[in-house]
Amino acid sequence: MAPPRLYLAGPEVFLPDAAAVGAAKVALCVKHGFEGLFPLDAALDLSGLAKPAQARRISEANEGLMRSCAGLIANLTPFRGVSADSGTAFEVGFMRALGRPVFGYSNVLAGYVERSRAYRAEHRTQPDADAADVAIEDFDGAENLMIEQAIAAFGGRIERAAAARGHAMRDLAGFEASLLQARRHFRL
């Protein structure tokens, strides 16, 4: 039987060594009985296309990849703010709506409340979207409850561990722990 396909969501596609990080993730997938699909795999030819057309092509390719997969593992490590990369959050929602199991990990140990408080303390002088009277959702989780519960719905939980300094985008311990959750789900 062909190994179940997993879509590997996360902001490491923006790393200069994205292909190498993706290859390492794909290799761990094979080790655990899965076929891993890292978005760069699409290997699109974007030459000659204007920016909006490039973006459309990438979006269509990634949505197609997701639809071809049996599940998803998301790197939910905070990216440019308190929360996960917004594209990754989108993709978790996408697969959840399709009823496919989603798993996730974060290479930052602190939970959502702690991270939000730290962010707010740092941005005291800034106005607007995160004023002092805006509630900080507190369900003891690592992320917004919609993401947390999408993962819990399949018996999983967000794997959290502190990566060594400088390794938050590349450490794969949480990824492998998520693969173990996926193995249980798929009975591999």
Add this chain to the structure above:
Amino acid sequence: MAPPRLYLAGPEVFLPDAAAVGAAKVALCVKHGFEGLFPLDAALDLSGLAKPAQARRISEANEGLMRSCAGLIANLTPFRGVSADSGTAFEVGFMRALGRPVFGYSNVLAGYVERSRAYRAEHRTQPDADAADVAIEDFDGAENLMIEQAIAAFGGRIERAAAARGHAMRDLAGFEASLLQARRHFRL
């Protein structure tokens, strides 16, 4: 014919006056021929439930609401970082996977590249997830391309305008502009 139902996604659910902001959005929906569903509408009884059970109940209610809606309008105003609220991003992906039209707006004028650069300049001393060699996606958009293109797929675009200082979470001009996009889509 019953008016099409729109799910109203956004971080204003965390405001102290969330119910009032939601009511204002719902009223604008009615004005433009829609029924607006603001997540608080679920009016859930969470008494006596532990935090994880509360989170599960809210998640199930919101997912059910989304499935009952013909489309979604997202408040994509940056929230606790460069990008939109992660729960909102999840919900945009959720509705996109269901093939339903999604619209969105941001009350911050600056695009994704400009916001990312500003964030990076502010966090120069922090290590990890946003090191200097991490690419800043540049497709001239307001958000990660998966979100931007999910909206473009239905002929829409993220409405962007600068809200007055202190009003980034409550200004509804971009919301009403999104409603006009939705009207065109639904031919109302």
